[in-house]
Amino acid sequence: MKTSVFAAVSAIAVTGAMTAVAEPQAEVLHWWTSGGEAKSVAVLQQEFADNGGTWTDMPVAGGGGDAAMTALRARVLSGNAPTAVQLKGPAIQEWYEEGVLADISSVAEAEGWADVLPASIAGHMMCEGTWCAAPVNVHRVDWIWANADVLEANGIAMPTTWDEFNAAADKLAAAGVTPLAHGGQAWQDATVFEAVALGILGADGFRKAFVELDMDTLKSDEMVAVFDQMRKMRGYVDDNFSGRDWNLATAMVMNGEAAFQIMGDWAKGEFLAAGKAPGEDFLCASVPGDGFLYNVDSFAMFNVDGDDKKAGQDLLAKLIVGQNFQKVFNLNKGSIPARVDVALDDFDSCARLSAKDMNESSDNGSLLPSYAHGMALRGAQSGAITDVVTAHFNSDMSSADAVNMLVDAVANSM
Ligand code: GAL
Numbered sequence: 001m002k003t004s005v006f007a008a009v010s011a012i013a014v015t016g017a018m019t020a021v022a023e024p025q026a027e028v029l030h031w032w033t034s035g036g037e038a039k040s041v042a043v044l045q046q047e048f049a050d051n052g053g054t055w056t057d058m059p060v061a062g063g064g065g066d067a068a069m070t071a072l073r074a075r076v077l078s079g080n081a082p083t084a085v086q087l088k089g090p091a092i093q094e095w096y097e098e099g100v101l102a103d104i105s106s107v108a109e110a111e112g113w114a115d116v117l118p119a120s121i122a123g124h125m126m127c128e129g130t131w132c133a134a135p136v137n138v139h140r141v142d143w144i145w146a147n148a149d150v151l152e153a154n155g156i157a158m159p160t161t162w163d164e165f166n167a168a169a170d171k172l173a174a175a176g177v178t179p180l181a182h183g184g185q186a187w188q189d190a191t192v193f194e195a196v197a198l199g200i201l202g203a204d205g206f207r208k209a210f211v212e213l214d215m216d217t218l219k220s221d222e223m224v225a226v227f228d229q230m231r232k233m234r235g236y237v238d239d240n241f242s243g244r245d246w247n248l249a250t251a252m253v254m255n256g257e258a259a260f261q262i263m264g265d266w267a268k269g270e271f272l273a274a275g276k277a278p279g280e281d282f283l284c285a286s287v288p289g290d291g292f293l294y295n296v297d298s299f300a301m302f303n304v305d306g307d308d309k310k311a312g313q314d315l316l317a318k319l320i321v322g323q324n325f326q327k328v329f330n331l332n333k334g335s336i337p338a339r340v341d342v343a344l345d346d347f348d349s350c351a352r353l354s355a356k357d358m359n360e361s362s363d364n365g366s367l368l369p370s371y372a373h374g375m376a377l378r379g380a381q382s383g384a385i386t387d388v389v390t391a392h393f394n395s396d397m398s399s400a401d402a403v404n405m406l407v408d409a410v411a412n413s414m
Helices: 003-020 037-052 063-077 090-097 105-111 119-124 148-153 161-172 188-209 219-234 244-252 264-271 308-320 322-333 349-364 379-393 399-413
Strands: 027-028 052-060 085-087 142-146 178-180 258-262 284-287 292-296 298-301 367-369
Touching: 027 037, 027 063, 027 188, 027 308, 037 052, 037 264, 037 308, 052 244, 063 085, 063 188, 063 244, 085 308, 085 367, 090 292, 090 298, 090 379, 119 292, 142 148, 142 244, 142 264, 148 258, 148 284, 161 178, 161 188, 161 258, 188 219, 188 258, 188 292, 188 367, 219 379, 219 399, 244 258, 244 308, 264 284, 284 349, 292 349, 298 308, 308 322, 349 367, 379 399
Parallel strands: 027 052, 027 085, 178 258, 292 367
Antiparallel strands: 085 298, 142 258, 142 284
């Protein structure tokens, strides 16, 4: 008798506890819609579902995330923020200052994030001492991708200087191959520009120009040389580049229509999703010059009502920094894990090169945040620079005029 009363009481207690536990829900805003990106985000969706979560997808197409950020502003302004948002760099702190981000410190502390994330990455995830975002990866931006057969057929090796790049591009153009696959969208122009700038300004010059906004560097002769090289790049793209999506530019390299693409390693996610092998079908190399431009994707949780949504945020944050997710997601995405304790044995040669270069550049002070991907500057400043880069790329503006415009635009944005 005693036993059955006890059983009945504990059954009620268990049932009570179960109904009190909210089922995790999350509406997730992101811009991962290309082949490689969609495959990657599906890993998170699956893990979330496996752990009892219900995922409402809010994909906003558009590489680089400009359209997604516009959609985010509209949602927050109407008082209906998504549960979780792909957000990165200083934009995290900008949204925090608006008072709309949830504190995920309890998850971060329970999961020991401080012990498994490099301090440089953790710093981007903190808002006034609290954890306000969860990192998924480290993308490198300063890469050149190439079609291996096209280079071989034209007797070209991966360029190690900009002069070599230009010589290779001239040779390819003469042979009827588009030297540079590019999509004329502002963020893609900025991506090429910062890769060129890193090569020509060097790591210290890049930091002064695009992290510290040092006026002397912005108006230097070296910056004129950066725009000179951008003018050359403009000559190496095909006639139909305007508005082309980045993954279609990657496809041009895959199918041999173009030889090179300068793009972050999400491009590798496209090659891999199409079944192409690094070192065989496509080649990767860092752009000429030293340094490493990092772009860390992360998710921030927005203030929402409802225990189910809060449970969804906690579950998502935990899964995102989890070891399994960091491995499987990054194998698909082209990036490397943000956690330091994920073995790279299953990763390809480009990923291992990325990890090696990241560690070396961290040691020698040339590990730098990508300005073009929103890691270095607040939106007003990075936007001002990109406007100039795009205006120059899409006109016959001289390099000297571009530099003057750059200096004015940056000064006005502060
Ligand atoms: C970057 C983002 C990458 C990739 C790329 C193209 O800004 O960090 O994860 O999605 O845009 O969409």
